[in-house]
Structure formats: structure tokens, C-alpha cells
Amino acid sequence: MPLLVMKFGGTSVADLARIRNAAAKVKAEVARGYDVIVIVSAMSGKTNELVGWVNETSPLYDAREYDAVVSSGENVTAGLMALTLQEMDVPARSWQGWQVPIQTTSAHGAARFVDIPRKNLDAKFAEGFRVAVIAGFQGVSAEGRITTLGRGGSDTTAVAFAAAFDAERCDIYTDVDGIYTTDPRITSKARKLDKISFEEMLELASLGAKVLQTRSVELAMRYKVRLRVLSSFDETDETSGTLVCDEDEIMESKVVSGVAYSREEAKLTLVTVEDRPGIAAAIFGPLSEAGVNVDMIVQNISEKNYRGNEKAVTDMTFSCPVDQVGRARKALEAARDAGSISYETLEVDTDAAKVSVVGIGMRSHAGVAARMFSALADEGVNIKVIATSEIKISVLIDRKYMELAVQALHDAFELDKAG
Amino acid sequence: MPLLVMKFGGTSVADLARIRNAAAKVKAEVARGYDVIVIVSAMSGKTNELVGWVNETSPLYDAREYDAVVSSGENVTAGLMALTLQEMDVPARSWQGWQVPIQTTSAHGAARFVDIPRKNLDAKFAEGFRVAVIAGFQGVSAEGRITTLGRGGSDTTAVAFAAAFDAERCDIYTDVDGIYTTDPRITSKARKLDKISFEEMLELASLGAKVLQTRSVELAMRYKVRLRVLSSFDETDETSGTLVCDEDEIMESKVVSGVAYSREEAKLTLVTVEDRPGIAAAIFGPLSEAGVNVDMIVQNISEKNYRGNEKAVTDMTFSCPVDQVGRARKALEAARDAGSISYETLEVDTDAAKVSVVGIGMRSHAGVAARMFSALADEGVNIKVIATSEIKISVLIDRKYMELAVQALHDAFELDKAG
Numbered sequence: 090m091p092l093l094v095m096k097f098g099g100t101s102v103a104d105l106a107r108i109r110n111a112a113a114k115v116k117a118e119v120a121r122g123y124d125v126i127v128i129v130s131a132m133s134g135k136t137n138e139l140v141g142w143v144n145e146t147s148p149l150y151d152a153r154e155y156d157a158v159v160s161s162g163e164n165v166t167a168g169l170m171a172l173t174l175q176e177m178d179v180p181a182r183s184w185q186g187w188q189v190p191i192q193t194t195s196a197h198g199a200a201r202f203v204d205i206p207r208k209n210l211d212a213k214f215a216e217g218f219r220v221a222v223i224a225g226f227q228g229v230s231a232e233g234r235i236t237t238l239g240r241g242g243s244d245t246t247a248v249a250f251a252a253a254f255d256a257e258r259c260d261i262y263t264d265v266d267g268i269y270t271t272d273p274r275i276t277s278k279a280r281k282l283d284k285i286s287f288e289e290m291l292e293l294a295s296l297g298a299k300v301l302q303t304r305s306v307e308l309a310m311r312y313k314v315r316l317r318v319l320s321s322f323d324e325t326d327e328t329s330g331t332l333v334c335d336e337d338e339i340m341e342s343k344v345v346s347g348v349a350y351s352r353e354e355a356k357l358t359l360v361t362v363e364d365r366p367g368i369a370a371a372i373f374g375p376l377s378e379a380g381v382n383v384d385m386i387v388q389n390i391s392e393k394n395y396r397g398n399e400k401a402v403t404d405m406t407f408s409c410p411v412d413q414v415g416r417a418r419k420a421l422e423a424a425r426d427a428g429s430i431s432y433e434t435l436e437v438d439t440d441a442a443k444v445s446v447v448g449i450g451m452r453s454h455a456g457v458a459a460r461m462f463s464a465l466a467d468e469g470v471n472i473k474v475i476a477t478s479e480i481k482i483s484v485l486i487d488r489k490y491m492e493l494a495v496q497a498l499h500d501a502f503e504l505d506k507a508g
Numbered sequence: 509m510p511l512l513v514m515k516f517g518g519t520s521v522a523d524l525a526r527i528r529n530a531a532a533k534v535k536a537e538v539a540r541g542y543d544v545i546v547i548v549s550a551m552s553g554k555t556n557e558l559v560g561w562v563n564e565t566s567p568l569y570d571a572r573e574y575d576a577v578v579s580s581g582e583n584v585t586a587g588l589m590a591l592t593l594q595e596m597d598v599p600a601r602s603w604q605g606w607q608v609p610i611q612t613t614s615a616h617g618a619a620r621f622v623d624i625p626r627k628n629l630d631a632k633f634a635e636g637f638r639v640a641v642i643a644g645f646q647g648v649s650a651e652g653r654i655t656t657l658g659r660g661g662s663d664t665t666a667v668a669f670a671a672a673f674d675a676e677r678c679d680i681y682t683d684v685d686g687i688y689t690t691d692p693r694i695t696s697k698a699r700k701l702d703k704i705s706f707e708e709m710l711e712l713a714s715l716g717a718k719v720l721q722t723r724s725v726e727l728a729m730r731y732k733v734r735l736r737v738l739s740s741f742d743e744t745d746e747t748s749g750t751l752v753c754d755e756d757e758i759m760e761s762k763v764v765s766g767v768a769y770s771r772e773e774a775k776l777t778l779v780t781v782e783d784r785p786g787i788a789a790a791i792f793g794p795l796s797e798a799g800v801n802v803d804m805i806v807q808n809i810s811e812k813n814y815r816g817n818e819k820a821v822t823d824m825t826f827s828c829p830v831d832q833v834g835r836a837r838k839a840l841e842a843a844r845d846a847g848s849i850s851y852e853t854l855e856v857d858t859d860a861a862k863v864s865v866v867g868i869g870m871r872s873h874a875g876v877a878a879r880m881f882s883a884l885a886d887e888g889v890n891i892k893v894i895a896t897s898e899i900k901i902s903v904l905i906d907r908k909y910m911e912l913a914v915q916a917l918h919d920a921f922e923l924d925k926a927g
Contacts, residue, residue: 105564139584145524147591154594157602158587161580165558168577172566175573183576187606188652209652233607233628 093123094259096247099133101262101321102166112173119179119219128225128247129170131162152197156237163224170222181220186227193228193236200236205253244305252312259314262321267331270504271348276496278505286336289346292447292481336449344450345502348495351443353411361433364403371430379420381413385476411439442491445483458482464501470494512542513678515666518552520681520740521585531592538598538638547644547666548589550581571616575656582643589641600639605646612647612655619655624672663724671731678733681740686750689923690767695915697924705755708765711866711900755868763869764921767914770862772830780852783820790849798839803827804895830858861910864902877901883920889913
């Protein structure tokens with residue numbers, strides 16, 4: 090029988106009425122002839138309650154016990170979902186991570202899948218069960234301890250099961266009805282995409298379109314799992330939502346698929362850094378250890394060089410989230426005190442935002458950058474930093490121009506028009 | 509190292525502060541040189557919340573899914589307790605039922621222990637862990653599904669671990685500070701017992717002194733596990749609470765140890781039942797199947813016999829909780845309609861209460877019954893039904909005299925005086 094994976098996030102199973110609503114969607118797929126693996130999150134708020142208890146009990150908690158406690162939220166939803174399906178005459182059974190068993194590494198709180206053996210679930214499907222409800226976000230280590238995958242891990246669980254069971258598709262039910270060309274709160278012209286490639290979705294996700302966990306998209310790309318994002322609050326059918334798939338499946342020829350943004354960015358510049366092999370590692374190593382998520386990096390020739398320094402020097406500019414500036418400053422000062430780097434000053438600009446255009450069409454179309462820069466220039470938006478990848482161009486700009494820039498780029502690339 | 513089992517009920521782990529309080533008691537025992545197995549219940553209210561969700565989802569729920577859902581409350585407490593102990597520098601690890609594994613039958617919702625292998629826990633103790641925190645009330649079936657033992661099952665878990673690990677003692681921390689000669693709400697003369705025998709505790713527990721689950725006392729008696737009942741809300745030491753133990757350990761020579769009562773009893777009499785072999789089975793079989801907890805049973809010769817009936821007939825009187833009278837009546841009428849029994853009328857008296865005196869000393873002391881009956885007669889209390897066992901005499905009386913009867917018996921057997 091063809092198999093479908095359906096994942097319901099916390100708001101989609103927030104209470105018994107919503108669990109019933111989600112179960113009705115599962116039943117509809119069973120009626121269409123699918124066996125279904127359902128992945129559930131904890132009822133919304135429950136994981137936060139459990140995490141709060143752990144933090145209050147033990148600020149530097151043992152991650153093994155953290156995992157044992159916080160994984161219980163998903164177990165409750167899984168059992169309730171199985172019961173709800175049974176009430177609707179759908180033969181269903183719940184599975185906790187250790188029962189499958191979902192084998193993971195021992196990296197508690199951030200575990201990775203090792204294997205998802207099919208044997209136990211296949212046996213139940215063979216017995217006539219039509220639905221296996223899996224507690225998301227968790228697994229079991231080789232030591233027999235419960236592990237969790239980190240927040241948002243239920244998306245990853247869903248994709249991993251879809252890969253392991255050769256699912257026809259992995260439907261991620263959430264509180265939005267798909268992936269948009271940009272944030273509809275910024276421009277009403279934002280349009281829901283029918284399809285988007287894995288690569289584009291990865292760039293959009295990491296840039297702030299927080300619909301799918303990045304890791305789940307990476308995993309889907311690697312195993313070519315077709316992902317569909319759709320709303321659990323709407324009536325849905327086979328055409329609802331947005332399909333995230335291999336680019337081969339996408340017929341549209343748009344150069345740019347979407348405009349992403351990140352509002353709270355900071356630009357930091359180390360002025361007059363010694364320009365020698367290994368200097369980048371000496372700077373960004375300590376930042377990484379301090380947990381600073383460095384995003385764009387630009388290395389300029391320092392003005393000083395023109396003034397005839399005997400030593401080769403450079404300026405190093407990078408961006409990171411505003412709330413990590415303090416940590417970044419501390420890490421850099423510590424590295425300077427330790428003598429591993431030297432710089433004259435650290436310039437910090439906390440008034441930045443990042444805007445990016447993303448599209449696999451860029452690979453074959455020239456002139457995207459020029460069109461982007463001129464659209465911004467037309468609106469008088471100054472660009473602080475530019476960074477490019479194969480399918481993305483990002484600029485750091487003054488935060489006050491962010492909405493304006495998103496709207497201008499959305500218009501410039503005619504994203505309101507389909508295909 | 510000597511080993512202790514300590515069990516904390518729901519009110520003793522109701523919130524993080526109380527968990528800390530319980531953990532401090534565990535730490536004190538570790539400091540005294542014990543390895544400790546801690547059994548925890550769900551934080552009070554949590555199990556009821558989960559049971560409520562299950563019932564609302566599916567009134568005739570699948571017991572396998574019920575167990576998967578409701579067992580999660582204990583898992584949360586176990587993890588939090590382990591974290592709390594770690595914060596206090598006590599090396600502790602939590603264990604869910606399947607991790608031990610606590611092997612049970614597949615009777616979901618009312619599972620029985622099959623085996624508790626020592627291997628996994630012993631290995632952890634050998635590594636230097638001093639405390640194993642076990643989620644109470646649960647186990648795992650041979651099919652790998654989570655089972656629960658039924659409400660109050662955490663007491664039984666504690667005793668089973670004490671037996672499996674040859675514990676020196678099993679301490680049950682609860683919200684009362686021990687076992688009393690009778691309910692202190694009925695007479696202020698009620699006195700806390702230092703020791704009580706398993707047999708007496710069983711009679712007291714089943715009669716309404718709801719401190720320990722009956723099954724846990726039975727198990728303790730079978731495996732000679734010394735049980736101590738004490739309050740988690742008081743300062744406690746080695747002499748706190750009441751020790752429930754083998755009668756060999758009890759030096760006191762009291763004839764009666766306690767006065768128990770049960771307030772909501774009903775007396776039912778089947779008038780003019782055919783007196784033939786198998787009639788008791790024909791009556792009480794259907795009652796048992798209908799879930800009626802029949803307690804006292806008395807068979808009288810019917811008045812009719814004196815009136816010269818050709819057939820031998822009798823009257824059959826029994827007691828049961830008042831709220832089961834409807835069920836009892838239905839079961840008896842169904843049996844009469846089916847022709848398996850016959851009777852003239854069913855007389856029902858719902859104004860009864862049961863009062864019992866319990867004591868292992870009765871075995872060797874005559875005259876306890878006479879002393880009891882005369883104490884009641886002195887107060888003008890009429891006796892409806894009498895039932896006796898080796899260490900207990902129970903009477904059914906009018907409910908309005910219940911408190912008076914308890915006080916009179918407590919005085920008559922001088923239970924306010926020690927030893």
C-alpha cells in the first residue's frame with residue numbers, strides 16, 4: 090500500500106479538539122488508500138512547561154535527564170492521537186522512540202538519527218493497522234537512554250520516517266498554509282508558491298521564513314523526500330499548501346522565487362587586523378566557540394595600507410544577530426588579550442537588517458545582482474555589505490529601510506505574478 | 509552497600525519545592541551510607557489531567573494507549589527528581605519502566621509484575637551512582653508496550669523493588685505521619701502506632717485506612733519487605749512513622765491494634781432463597797461479574813422453614829458499598845430472570861456502616877468479641893450483621909452510630925495507651 094507521512098506541530102495538536110481535527114485529516118488519507126505514519130509534537134505549551142521545570146531544577150542540567158523529562162510531551166500526544174483515530178474507526182497504534190526503535194547518537198538534546206529499522210512498524214501494518222502514530226523529536230541511544238533532537242526536531246523525525254519507509258510524500262501540517270514569496274505582513278502582494286526547490290527552501294528557512302526546520306529540509310534534500318507544507322486549520326486536499334521538492338519537478342522558470350529578510354542584524358568591523366594566513370580562523374574560531382552565529386563575512390583592504398604600513402593589515406567585517414553582539418565583543422577582546430589576534434578598534438553597527446533574494450534560476454540567469462542593486466538604489470537604500478551564493482544574493486542595509494527594500498525587490502522581480 | 513527503597517507519592521512531589529524536600533530526605537539516607545532506589549509518583553493532579561484527556565478522547569479507550577498516555581506523569585517526576593539530586597551532588601539517574609526493564613503481564617491498566625531484573629541498575633550502582641530514580645506505577649509487557657499497574661501502583665512498585673534488590677527497608681513517604689489506632693478525625697485519642705503487622709495492616713487498609721495500597725502490603729508480606737509509612741512533610745529520622753513488618757518483630761502484646769470503619773455500607777438480604785448446594789455461587793458469581801464488591805456474607809435459616817415448607821429455603825444477607833446497590837440489584841434480578849436463582853424479595857438497607865476491631869493478639873486471646881459487643885451494647889448500638897476472621901471482628905451497624913461506636917471501642921480496648 091502507498092504510504093504517507095503526516096506531521097502535526099504543537100499548535101495543530103494544542104487541545105483535544107485540534108487533535109480530532111488533525112485525526113480527521115489522517116482518516117481522509119487512509120480513506121484515499123494510504124497507510125499513514127503520523128508524527129506528533131507536544132501539545133503547544135507543554136514542552137515549554139517541561140523545559141521550565143528542568144531549568145528551574147537545575148540550570149546546568151544533565152542533558153540525559155533533560156531529554157527524559159521533555160520527551161514526555163510528545164508521548165502524551167501520540168497516545169491521544171492513536172485513541173482519537175481509534176474512535177474514528179481507524180486502526181492506529183502509538184509508538185514512542187524506544188519502541189520503534191528510533192536509534193540516534195548519544196548527543197543528548199541534539200541527537201542525530203543512526204537508523205530507523207522498519208521491522209516493528211512493518212509488522213503492525215501487516216497486521217492491518219493503518220496508522221502508526223510516532224512521538225516526534227525523540228529517539229533512543231545505544232545506551233538505552235532517551236534522546237531528543239533539539240527544538241523543532243519533529244519536522245526532522247517526519248522526514249527521516251518518510252525516507253526510511255519510502256513514503257510517497259511527507260506532509261508537514263502547521264499554522265501557515267504554505268511558503269510565500271515573502272512575508273505577507275510586509276507586502277500584501279506576497280503570493281503562495283505551489284512548489285519550491287529544496288535549495289531555495291533551505292536559503293529561505295535559514296533566512297527567517299520559520300516554517301520548516303533547516304535540518305529537516307537538508308535531510309529531505311539528501312533523501313529526495315517530497316515535503317508538503319500546509320495548514321492544519323484549513324480544509325485541505327491534494328493541491329493545498331506548497332510542495333518542497335527536487336528542482337527537476339519544478340517547471341516554472343522564475344529567476345527569483347522569494348525575498349527573505351532578517352530584521353535584527355548587527356554589522357561588526359575589526360579595524361586594522363594583521364593580514365596573515367590563519368587570521369580568519371583566529372578570529373572566527375573563538376566566535377564560534379562563544380556561540381556567535383556569524384553570517385556574512387567580508388574582508389576589505391584596510392585604509393591603513395594606503396598610508397604605508399610596514400605590516401600587511403586588513404579590515405574584517407561580519408554580521409551576526411544583534412543579541413549576540415555582547416558575546417562577540419567579549420570573545421574578540423579575550424582573543425586579543427590572549428595575543429592570538431590584534432586589532433585597533435571594533436566598530437559595531439546594531440541598526441542593520443538583511444534582505445535576500447533567492448532563486449535557483451539565478452544559476453542560469455545573469456544580471457540578477459544588477460537588477461537587485463538598481464531596485465534598491467531607486468529607493469535610495471544604501472548597501473552596507475553584500476554576500477552572494479549560487480542561488481542567493483544578500484545585502485545588509487539600514488534596518489529602517491527593510492520593509493521598503495523587501496517591497497521594492499518583490500516588485501522588481503514580479504513575484505506577485507505566477508510562473 | 510546496604511540498600512533502601514524510598515517512595516514518594518503525588519502530594520510529596522507536587523511541585524519543584526516539594527521534589528527538593530523529598531530529594532533532601534534521599535540525600536540524608538545516602539549520607540548514612542545507603543544506596544537508594546527512589547520510586548516516584550506523578551506530580552499531584554497530573555495523572556488526573558491525563559486520565560481526563562483519555563476519557564474525553566475515547567470513553568471506551570484502548571487500554572494500551574491509556575497506559576502510554578498516563579504513564580508519562582511519572583516519567584516527568586523521575587527525571588526532575590534525578591536532576592534535583594544531581595544539583596545536591598548526589599549521583600543519580602532516572603529509569604522509566606522499559607529501561608529497567610520492569611517486566612509485567614499484558615493486563616493493561618492492571619498489570620502484574622513478572623520480573624524486575626537487577627542487571628541494569630546493579631551496573632549503574634557499580635559505576636558509582638548512589639540513587640536510581642524509578643518512575644512508579646508502570647512497566648513494560650512482553651510485546652514491548654507500556655503497562656500500568658492501576659491507581660496507587662507506585663506503592664506496589666516500591667515493594668517489588670525492595671524485594672528484588674533485598675532492600676533493608678521500604679519507606680513510603682506520604683501526607684500522613686503513620687498508621688493510627690483509628691481515624692484521628694473521629695477521636696482525638698487516636699494514637700500513632702510504632703509497629704503493626706502485615707496482617708493487621710491488610711485488614712486496616714481494606715477497611716478504609718487508605719494509607720497503603722492493599723496489593724503493596726500483600727506483596728510486602730509475601731516477600732517479608734519491611735515497610736515504613738511516614739510523612740514527607742515532617743522532619744524525619746530512623747524512628748519516624750509506623751513500621752509495617754512481620755509479627756515476629758512486634759513485641760507489644762495488645763490484643764487489638766486498631767479500630768477501622770467504612771461509612772457507606774449497604775445491607776442486602778435475599779429472602780427465601782432455595783437452600784441447595786451451589787446456591788452461594790449462583791448468587792455471588794453474577795455479583796462479582798457485575799463488579800460488586802461483596803464484603804460480609806451471612807446465611808440464616810429462613811423463617812419460612814419453621815412454617816413447614818416442603819423445599820429447604822434460607823435467607824442470604826450480604827453487604828456492599830452503597831454506590832454499588834443499583835448494580836447489585838440489577839445483577840440479582842437478571843439472575844432470577846435467567847432462572848439460575850429464585851427469591852421472594854430483596855430487602856435493601858442503605859443506612860449501614862461497618863466498624864471493625866483488628867489485632868493479631870486475638871488469635872491467642874479469647875473474649876474479644878464479647879468485650880466488643882458489650883461495649884457497643886453499653887452505648888445502645890444495635891448490631892445488624894457480624895463477621896469474624898482470625899484477627900478481625902466486624903459489625904454492621906446503623907450509620908448514625910458509627911462515630912460513637914468507634915470511640916467506644918477505642919476506649920474499651922484502651923488503644924490510647926501504648927504497649
